[in-house]
Amino acid sequence: MLEIEIDDARYWKNCVDSIVNLIDEGNFEITANGISLKAMDPSQIAMVCFSIPKSSFGKYKVDETTKVGINFDSMSKVLSRSRGKDRLRMMIEENKLVLEFIGEDKRNFKLPLIEVQEGVQKEPKIEFDAVVKIKAGQFKEILGDAALLSSHVVLDANSKGFFVEVHGDSGDLRVEKEKTGEATLNIEVKRDSRATFPLQFLGDMVKACPDDESLSLHLKTNSPIKAEYSIGEAKLVYYLAPRIETM
Amino acid sequence: MLEIEIDDARYWKNCVDSIVNLIDEGNFEITANGISLKAMDPSQIAMVCFSIPKSSFGKYKVDETTKVGINFDSMSKVLSRSRGKDRLRMMIEENKLVLEFIGEDKRNFKLPLIEVQEGVQKEPKIEFDAVVKIKAGQFKEILGDAALLSSHVVLDANSKGFFVEVHGDSGDLRVEKEKTGEATLNIEVKRDSRATFPLQFLGDMVKACPDDESLSLHLKTNSPIKAEYSIGEAKLVYYLAPRIETM
Amino acid sequence: MLEIEIDDARYWKNCVDSIVNLIDEGNFEITANGISLKAMDPSQIAMVCFSIPKSSFGKYKVDETTKVGINFDSMSKVLSRSRGKDRLRMMIEENKLVLEFIGEDKRNFKLPLIEVQEGVQKEPKIEFDAVVKIKAGQFKEILGDAALLSSHVVLDANSKGFFVEVHGDSGDLRVEKEKTGEATLNIEVKRDSRATFPLQFLGDMVKACPDDESLSLHLKTNSPIKAEYSIGEAKLVYYLAPRIETM
Numbered sequence: 001m002l003e004i005e006i007d008d009a010r011y012w013k014n015c016v017d018s019i020v021n022l023i024d025e026g027n028f029e030i031t032a033n034g035i036s037l038k039a040m041d042p043s044q045i046a047m048v049c050f051s052i053p054k055s056s057f058g059k060y061k062v063d064e065t066t067k068v069g070i071n072f073d074s075m076s077k078v079l080s081r082s083r084g085k086d087r088l089r090m091m092i093e094e095n096k097l098v099l100e101f102i103g104e105d106k107r108n109f110k111l112p113l114i115e116v117q118e119g120v121q122k123e124p125k126i127e128f129d130a131v132v133k134i135k136a137g138q139f140k141e142i143l144g145d146a147a148l149l150s151s152h153v154v155l156d157a158n159s160k161g162f163f164v165e166v167h168g169d170s171g172d173l174r175v176e177k178e179k180t181g182e183a184t185l186n187i188e189v190k191r192d193s194r195a196t197f198p199l200q201f202l203g204d205m206v207k208a209c210p211d212d213e214s215l216s217l218h219l220k221t222n223s224p225i226k227a228e229y230s231i232g233e234a235k236l237v238y239y240l241a242p243r244i245e246t247m
Numbered sequence: 248m249l250e251i252e253i254d255d256a257r258y259w260k261n262c263v264d265s266i267v268n269l270i271d272e273g274n275f276e277i278t279a280n281g282i283s284l285k286a287m288d289p290s291q292i293a294m295v296c297f298s299i300p301k302s303s304f305g306k307y308k309v310d311e312t313t314k315v316g317i318n319f320d321s322m323s324k325v326l327s328r329s330r331g332k333d334r335l336r337m338m339i340e341e342n343k344l345v346l347e348f349i350g351e352d353k354r355n356f357k358l359p360l361i362e363v364q365e366g367v368q369k370e371p372k373i374e375f376d377a378v379v380k381i382k383a384g385q386f387k388e389i390l391g392d393a394a395l396l397s398s399h400v401v402l403d404a405n406s407k408g409f410f411v412e413v414h415g416d417s418g419d420l421r422v423e424k425e426k427t428g429e430a431t432l433n434i435e436v437k438r439d440s441r442a443t444f445p446l447q448f449l450g451d452m453v454k455a456c457p458d459d460e461s462l463s464l465h466l467k468t469n470s471p472i473k474a475e476y477s478i479g480e481a482k483l484v485y486y487l488a489p490r491i492e493t494m
Numbered sequence: 495m496l497e498i499e500i501d502d503a504r505y506w507k508n509c510v511d512s513i514v515n516l517i518d519e520g521n522f523e524i525t526a527n528g529i530s531l532k533a534m535d536p537s538q539i540a541m542v543c544f545s546i547p548k549s550s551f552g553k554y555k556v557d558e559t560t561k562v563g564i565n566f567d568s569m570s571k572v573l574s575r576s577r578g579k580d581r582l583r584m585m586i587e588e589n590k591l592v593l594e595f596i597g598e599d600k601r602n603f604k605l606p607l608i609e610v611q612e613g614v615q616k617e618p619k620i621e622f623d624a625v626v627k628i629k630a631g632q633f634k635e636i637l638g639d640a641a642l643l644s645s646h647v648v649l650d651a652n653s654k655g656f657f658v659e660v661h662g663d664s665g666d667l668r669v670e671k672e673k674t675g676e677a678t679l680n681i682e683v684k685r686d687s688r689a690t691f692p693l694q695f696l697g698d699m700v701k702a703c704p705d706d707e708s709l710s711l712h713l714k715t716n717s718p719i720k721a722e723y724s725i726g727e728a729k730l731v732y733y734l735a736p737r738i739e740t741m
Contacts, residue, residue: 105385106425108423109420110418111418112418138598145575148575321664355670356665359664359665
């Protein structure tokens with residue numbers, strides 16, 4: 001028995017988009033307490049960890065822990081068909097996931113469950129040396145600047161502030177977010193931290209984060225970045241491997 | 248002598264768009280009483296019947312019945328150049344159709360008349376078993392849902408209501424419009440009616456219908472659908488052949 | 495020593511766009527009095543002459559006349575990243591042009607200076623026979639109409655008014671702007687003037703002109719057209735060669 005209702009179908013779409021931007025397929029683990037997912041992107045350099053508690057749902061009947069293999073691309077497309085004040089009901093029926101929009105009329109999408117192979121996904125344990133809290137919209141703007149010039153970006157947090165550098169054939173960029181006590185920016189640095197990341201992945205990781213939401217970037221020199229944000233009660237944690245320059 | 252004036256050039260664009268969505272070329276029959284057109288789409292599975300009375304026009308001087316072969320694609324593009332409060336004057340000059348916009352300046356487009364071959368177009372005579380009246384916008388939304396999953400759609404009108412079903416490789420959809428006395432929905436059923444239609448054609452048929460306008464769908468099991476709507480005084484009737492499943 | 499500041503980065507973007515629509519690369523000549531550029535488009539049928547006085551800039555420190563070779567495409571893309579109330583500072587550092595946006599944060603783009611070969615560019619000396627002053631928006635609309643039918647357009651100024659003609663395979667167009675004393679239109683004709691121009695180039699020349707701005711078109715039969723407009727204090731003059739029909 002599995003029956004889950006969400007009052008605002010669009011909220012659930014935002015949650016799913018935070019996953020689909022990085023991976024096409026994955027397994028939701030649905031327990032009595034909530035829904036979660038841990039998955040690597042196909043190229044194995046990024047990881048997404050999603051979790052949402054049962055309290056986010058108007059109705060949440062889950063008798064036993066269930067793994068549900070989802071094509072997130074299909075699910076996101078279906079959810080994009082939600083209208084104004086649609087409620088959303090999710091059920092499992094005959095090896096299909098039912099997505100029922102309840103609004104002016106009743107619309108019942110059924111998506112086949114799929115088998116998704118995955119190894120045991122463990123979050124990397126890293127002692128980060130710096131944490132930068134920044135409005136997601138500001139960080140997206142910086143990534144937009146960077147995209148003009150290169151496919152990679154250097155993130156650098158040190159005692160003076162948070163710096164983004166880009167070096168490309170057609171030019172260079174340096175963005176300086178100085179420690180000014182700006183309310184929307186918080187920089188804590190134990191040790192100077194600097195690493196280079198692929199721009200596309202950084203963009204995919206933060207795309208679903210509302211612009212006004214605070215984004216936490218955890219950094220350590222030449223180590224993976226951990227990016228965290230919330231969508232309502234849903235919690236997103238991403239890891240992304242750095243590019244290590246070989247000389 | 249042929250001289251026709253329309254106070255609102257954009258209204259005439261809407262009329263022409265209701266035709267061009269289905270056919271590229273056709274003959275307007277212009278008589279003392281109005282303008283009409285009957286034409287099959289190139290693949291011969293859909294028919295459009297358009298008619299507009301002379302009363303829709305600010306000026307209507309037509310001495311004799313004239314067949315005017317039009318490339319509707321060109322005509323629609325020209326009409327899309329109308330601005331704010333342009334009036335439109337149409338004349339025939341030296342085997343060309345003159346489309347003159349009269350507004351801030353005078354703009355005079357001339358399109359060559361073309362020869363369009365067509366057999367005698369007769370509207371099919373079908374005794375339909377069900378009529379569904381629905382707001383065009385609602386029906387377009389349903390077609391948008393359906394397009395996620397398949398190129399065909401099942402329309403089903405029975406004593407319980409109006410149902411749309413889609414079955415595709417990536418999932419299924421069922422939309423239920425129950426007979427609830429909703430003001431914008433009227434379902435009359437003499438006999439249960441169910442047939443499958445190509446989605447693209449249904450979409451092309453209703454695309455030019457304003458979202459708030461009422462659309463009439465006439466159904467009969469495994470028979471063509473007749474779709475009717477009005478754009479002001481202009482009347483549009485479409486027929487579309489069903490897909491008959493062969494086993 | 496070169497340091498130039500513009501209070502509104504977007505204004506400078508408009509200036510650069512008036513150049514980049516026609517040429518990809520060119521040399522800014524930066525003197526103590528202001529910045530100017532004269533360049534032919536790669537196909538050598540159009541010329542752009544740009545000039546802006548030092549008074550347009552919040553800060554303008556230029557010790558000696560400098561030629562600065564710019565990839566305008568890169569510069570325009572960087573400028574498109576300006577935000578709300580960004581100020582812009584331009585400097586030369588180690589053979590690079592620095593574009594520094596100063597707003598919420600400090601963003602520092604560096605573009606490599608390039609070597610642009612160019613002959614001596616002299617503005618053609620033509621005694622024009624007619625001048626048409628028209629709102630840029632109106633002229634752009636006419637070019638939009640023309641683009642439906644052909645890649646060339648005839649501009650014709652005579653004692654009756656200003657006329658635009660287009661002749662194409664799929665139809666013809668004639669636009670009449672009669673001398674009516676319309677405030678936004680001024681036509682001065684010493685001798686009837688008529689010439690044919692490539693539509694794409696005309697469009698590129700006027701694209702950056704604000705729609706409400708007055709545009710001056712200088713004409714002479716079968717001679718180049720001179721188009722002039724202002725963006726604030728910046729002055730744009732373009733020349734475009736006519737197409738001479740060979741019989």
